[in-house]
Amino acid sequence: xxxxxxxxxxxxxxxxxxxxxxxxxxxxxxxxxxxxxxxxxxxxxxxxxxxxxxxxxxxxxxxxxxxxxxxxxxxxxxxxxxxxxxxxxxxxxxxxxxxxxxxxxxxxxxxxxxxxxxxxxxxxxxxxxxxxxxxxxxxxxxxxxxxxxxxxxxxxxxxxxxxxxxxxxxxxxxxxxxxxxxxxxxxxxxxxxxxxxxxxxxxxxxxxxxxxxxxxxxxxxxxxxxxxxx
Amino acid sequence: xxxxxxxxxxxxxxxxxxxxxxxxxxxxxxxxxxxxxxxxxxxxxxxxxxxxxxxxxxxxxxxxxxxxxxxxxxxxxxxxxxxxxxxxxxxxxxxxxxxxxxxxxxxxxxxxxxxxxxxxxxxxxxxxxxxxxxxxxxxxxxxxxxxxxxxxxxxxxxxxxxxxxxxxxxxxxxxxxxxxxxxxxxxxxxxxxxxxxxxxxxxxxxxxxxxxxxxxxxxxxxxxxxxxxxxxxxxxxxxxxxxxxxxxxxxxxxxxxxxxxxxxxxxxxxxxxxxxxx
Numbered sequence: 001x002x003x004x005x006x007x008x009x010x011x012x013x014x015x016x017x018x019x020x021x022x023x024x025x026x027x028x029x030x031x032x033x034x035x036x037x038x039x040x041x042x043x044x045x046x047x048x049x050x051x052x053x054x055x056x057x058x059x060x061x062x063x064x065x066x067x068x069x070x071x072x073x074x075x076x077x078x079x080x081x082x083x084x085x086x087x088x089x090x091x092x093x094x095x096x097x098x099x100x101x102x103x104x105x106x107x108x109x110x111x112x113x114x115x116x117x118x119x120x121x122x123x124x125x126x127x128x129x130x131x132x133x134x135x136x137x138x139x140x141x142x143x144x145x146x147x148x149x150x151x152x153x154x155x156x157x158x159x160x161x162x163x164x165x166x167x168x169x170x171x172x173x174x175x176x177x178x179x180x181x182x183x184x185x186x187x188x189x190x191x192x193x194x195x196x197x198x199x200x201x202x203x204x205x206x207x208x209x210x211x212x213x214x215x216x217x218x219x220x221x222x223x224x225x226x227x228x229x230x
Numbered sequence: 231x232x233x234x235x236x237x238x239x240x241x242x243x244x245x246x247x248x249x250x251x252x253x254x255x256x257x258x259x260x261x262x263x264x265x266x267x268x269x270x271x272x273x274x275x276x277x278x279x280x281x282x283x284x285x286x287x288x289x290x291x292x293x294x295x296x297x298x299x300x301x302x303x304x305x306x307x308x309x310x311x312x313x314x315x316x317x318x319x320x321x322x323x324x325x326x327x328x329x330x331x332x333x334x335x336x337x338x339x340x341x342x343x344x345x346x347x348x349x350x351x352x353x354x355x356x357x358x359x360x361x362x363x364x365x366x367x368x369x370x371x372x373x374x375x376x377x378x379x380x381x382x383x384x385x386x387x388x389x390x391x392x393x394x395x396x397x398x399x400x401x402x403x404x405x406x407x408x409x410x411x412x413x414x415x416x417x418x419x420x421x422x423x424x425x426x427x428x429x430x431x432x433x434x435x436x437x438x439x440x441x442x443x444x445x446x447x448x449x450x451x452x453x454x455x456x457x458x459x460x461x462x463x464x465x466x467x468x469x470x471x472x473x474x475x476x477x478x479x480x481x482x483x484x485x486x487x488x489x490x491x492x493x494x495x496x497x498x499x500x501x502x503x504x505x506x507x508x
Contacts, residue, residue, distance in 0.1 A: 057386030088239040095246060102250045106257055113261040116268040116287070178386070200438055203386055 022147065031153040035161030037223065041134045043216045044163040044226060048194040053208040054135055055125055059182045062170035064118065064165025065125050068107060072129050073138065076100050077155030080143040084164055087144070096139045097130075104129050134162050169211045177202030265499045273317070280365035280375040281339050281346045298348075303333040308460030321352035322359065334457050339365070346374050349458055353450025356442040358382035360391065364400070364451065371406040373415070378447060388443030399426040399434040405455060407432075412459055414452035417444035482488045 023029070041047045044209070055061045076099050087095050108126045111119035119126075129135065134192035138158050143151040174180055176199050187196070201207050220226045232238060271287045274294040278285055285293050301316035306329050314328060316335035337348040345368040352361045362378035374416055378391040388395055403426075407413050413432040421433045421439065436444045 043407055055385060057384070086233075086242065086243050090234070091239055091243060094243075098246060098250055102254055104255055109254075109257050109261050109265075112268070113264040116272070174386075203439055204396050 028150065028153055031150060032157040032160070035154075036164055037159040037161075037219070038225065040138075040161045040165060040219070041158050042162055042212060043219055045134075045137070046074045048132050048162050049209075049212070051125075051128050051132050052082045052162075052169065053211060054128065056166055056170040056173050056208050056211075057177065057203055058174050058180075059167065059170045061122070061125055061142045062163075062166045064122055065128075066166055068122065068126060069129055069132065069134070069161040069162060072100065072103050072107065073135055073155035073159040074152055075103050075155075076135060077143040077151040078140060078148055079103075080139045081146060081148045081151035084099070084144050092144065093140070096136055100135050100139070101130050135157055165212065165215065168215065169208055172211055173208065177207075191229075276363050276377050276379070277337055277339075278374050279377050279413055280348055280363045281341060282375055283341075289406075294404075297339050297341055298337050300338040302336050303339070304336060304458070304461050306330055306332060306334070306457065306460075308458075308464050319350075319351060321361065325352060332457075334461075336458065336461070344368060347458075349454060351378075351450045351454045353446050353453065355380050355383045355391075355446040356388050356440070357384070358445065360446050360450065362447075362450070363431060364455070366405070366462075370466055371404050373400050373405060376400040380443070383443050384440070386439075387437065388440040389438045390440065391443060394439060396434075402429045403434065404430055404432065410463075412452070412454060412456055414448065416448045419444075 037042055039045065042049060042052055051065070054063050076096075079099050080096055083095070104126060108119070111122065111126070138155055142154045146154070171181070174182075175186065179185060179192075179198050187198075245272050268287070271290045274290040275285060275287050277298065278290060278293055278348070281297070283293060283297065302310045303309050303314040303316040303319060311333055314333045316333075316337065319333055319335045321335075335350055337350075339346040339348060341488065346365045347368075347370070348363055348365045350361070354360065358378040358381035360378060360383065362376060364376045365374040367374050376397050378397060380389060380391060383389040383391065403415055405412065405414055414431045417436045418433040419436045421431070421435050423431060423433070424435045427436055
């Protein structure tokens, strides 16, 4: 240990050696931007589909869910990355689960005390974060093997990539399904009088799957890298 | 220390559990008071909103004290139980007790000379519990307003019961038929009255895609109100104090006057009661 310290004497706050890599190097920036497109958790990694179906009926819960997932993923990736050399291999999944679950419980308690209205809106979705495969997936695939700062970027990036698709799907589902956006009526009454009807099917889960499918189609048509070779 | 050894694994798990448990326990107990305060104020806010008073959560307490004149816990026979604080009754636990031990909270509001009776509701939706309050006007059959809330209904479907448009459709509906039988309010899918213009059909229009939550609302309203029917019937049959005292005042001398009058009448006809002759 002491030998190692001598070799890299300057350590920054996030355990990164400033001499070798700046905080937002190209590689680190890619950690943030990749999950938005090339390595999107929903459309490419196919993680977190279940919650994407459940909470995209309206824009509001989708946005709030995005924010809470960003917070939880950032924090849990940091914690697991800090502990990565201490966590016993055989119970690592349990440890990850405990970290995520206690963070979620903390967020839940704090919101209930200080932001009761937000808490009421979220109640069920906060619990859903634990079951979100993205969180565990990134802990297992990235945080366990990488430094703290990189893990943080990876967590935030993936949560943002997830949230981006979530908000996009919710936008179309709310607009076409109930003619509203963020709870406000946007399709004018006059159009309904001409015979337009809200598409009730958009409110049901299968349409979320189909919408996500359409996004994957568009993304692959645009981004040739993603198409399998065989 | 060998990270793969059993003892290290147990040690790590033990420390982790201790740290996590104490952090969570500390947060939970230090925030508890603030959380309960929020819940209490929200309850007041909900009760007030059924009688058409919408306030922010912080002002709820003052207005609640101003408008809610009585909190009564009723026994199953419709009489009040002064030992139980109605506001503190949690229907979630109360509902599991045997019927004669249950207490049924009711709130009476006095707003500008009109009286409203507010009944708390509790039932189950699709995923979890649903609850709410329903205010009944002083004719004891028209709904003044209703609020509903839920723990985990689906957003956009069952969760719509918290929306104004759904709650507003209850306003003015009747819950009791002209014969005095409790009809409740059915959340109906086959209601040919989507705008809710017919206020005597004991039905409101349902929400698409939330049949089971809607049925939960229907059942909850009927089941809860059913327990208050004894109380409402007593209220209806019991003339108020003013009427009674007027009645006594007007008819104070009736008995005496009646007997004297019939006595004189008979005397006049030449009839003398037997006891006077002997």
